[in-house]
Amino acid sequence: MKLECKHVWEHISEYLDHQLDAELLKNIENHLENCEVCSAILDSTRNILVLTADDRTYELPVGYSERLHKRLERVLRDEETLPEKLK
């Protein structure tokens, strides 16, 4: 089966998540071998997702951890929230 580019784009997400059935996967891979446009779209999308998952893309504000644990400490000390009351 000959796929059109538009049809390939509809499946980029499933392709990246390895969710395509064998036949469609084969057709899409055949298309990608011969289509610079679609393979560039696929690669750019994949690279964007690599960057999205990169731990360095989002940073914590300075002092965040200290402030968080300071506030937690107050809660943990608060009699109202002792585990006996939670049960």
Place this chain on the structure above:
Amino acid sequence: MATTVEQEKELIARILAGEVDLFHQLVRPYEKLVYVTAFTMLRNDAEAEDAAQEVMINAFRHLKSFRGEAKFSTWLVTIAMNEARQRLRRIKVAAQESLDEEKEEHEGDFTPAFLTDWREIPSEALEKKEMAQKLREAVAQLPPIYREVLVLRDLEELNQEETAAALGINVTLVKVRLHRARMMLQKLLAPYLKTAAPARKGFFGRMFS
């Protein structure tokens, strides 16, 4: 240091038995997870930090309801997403955005943008910090119903089922929204992805496979 599932279970049991100080240790590995989830949805440092603190406090107060069926990290992310959604409703970060708007935007354009050639790993090929900034801006521009799916799937790396459960939607909707979110990101970032990399004939981007 990563905490194993067994260590985590033990920590939780001890906290519930009264050693509340161990809660610090329990949540330390997930501080960033919770903050980033809140930040991507709320798009404001101070609001996200306050939300993250509330999430951890809520997690402590409801720790006994964590049954260990989900991963602890997934449970925390779910609480974080709920906190962020509530705050979004309350503060209406942008007037035109509404989380109550559950209908899908079928009229949207979810086709990708063409690229002449862009195959490099961002961290190597581009000024990393600049690209990360562009990415954060692009994520922030996504409508909330798409952003939340992208954040859970592609940033926090929850699986489809966990994402569906966290958002209270079905798996099919997760897939549809994720695809659209990814295509929107690709389109938003395409202008910045063009590099001077020469077209390499015969190389079809198999670098990850």
